[in-house]
Amino acid sequence: MNSGYEGFEASWHDLFWEAEEAPSELPLIEKFLEDRKGRCCLYIGSGSGRLLGPLVTAGHDVLGLECSSEMARLSRARFPDAKVLEEEWQNHEGKYAAIVIPAFTFQLFLDPQKQLARLSEQADALYLTLFFPWAEISGDLPPNEWYFDRKVVLPTGETGELETQHKIKEQIGSLVRKHRYTLRDASGNIVKREETVQRLRFFTDVALKNLLKKSGWKIINEINNLGEGDDNELVYVATLHLIAV
């Protein structure tokens, strides 16, 4: 089992995002980068270029940083003008006008307080999007068993399926998700299967505010659920614009 973003998890990544029909983060990142045009910003976990490519095309000076060689290769092939460094951020040195970490990449990092402190050494502005696993906590998604997650029809006529299994420890904010990717031919026979595992951290509102305060970040803007829905809805996704204080 690999720890992710190689094989099917890389090559089907964008197709699965599209299939989910979630609102795009792109306008939110663009808004954050608006005041920083012409100054170099770092995008940590730029993946297949899904968001990095359009940002660069729109004229933003954004450098991608991606630790999966397969994701970096997909990004360079699709968006040759978007520069991507293939490196784990924890080993990366540099100073930037701002850092953006969309999707939930930050939640893959061990020791969030230490990483937030390190981020403040590299930039004094940060864009962060985090998710909160309400469906797992409420039991809407059953723990410790495989369930269907998503399915896409591939350009070859084959299908790509994703099943997920999770373990959650609410007290310590830990979510471990196994992903099972299955390639099936047009008759439904299994051609190949791959499994990955993801270890994520999640934070209650209070825990997050505490963490940000301790690591020297101040929230200047907070957007719930990617700007969709109303104020009474549960916050599944929180986007924060932060400045170092």
Ligand SMILES: C[S@@+](CC[C@H](N)C(=O)[O-])C[C@H]1O[C@@H](n2cnc3c(N)ncnc32)[C@H](O)[C@@H]1O
């Ligand atoms: C959830 S995906 C999001 C990809 C992209 N931001 C998007 O929204 O399409 C997380 C990405 O971050 C990368 N990643 C995870 N940890 C990283 C690290 N420590 N340094 C650099 N990239 C990392 C993964 O390889 C993966 O491509």
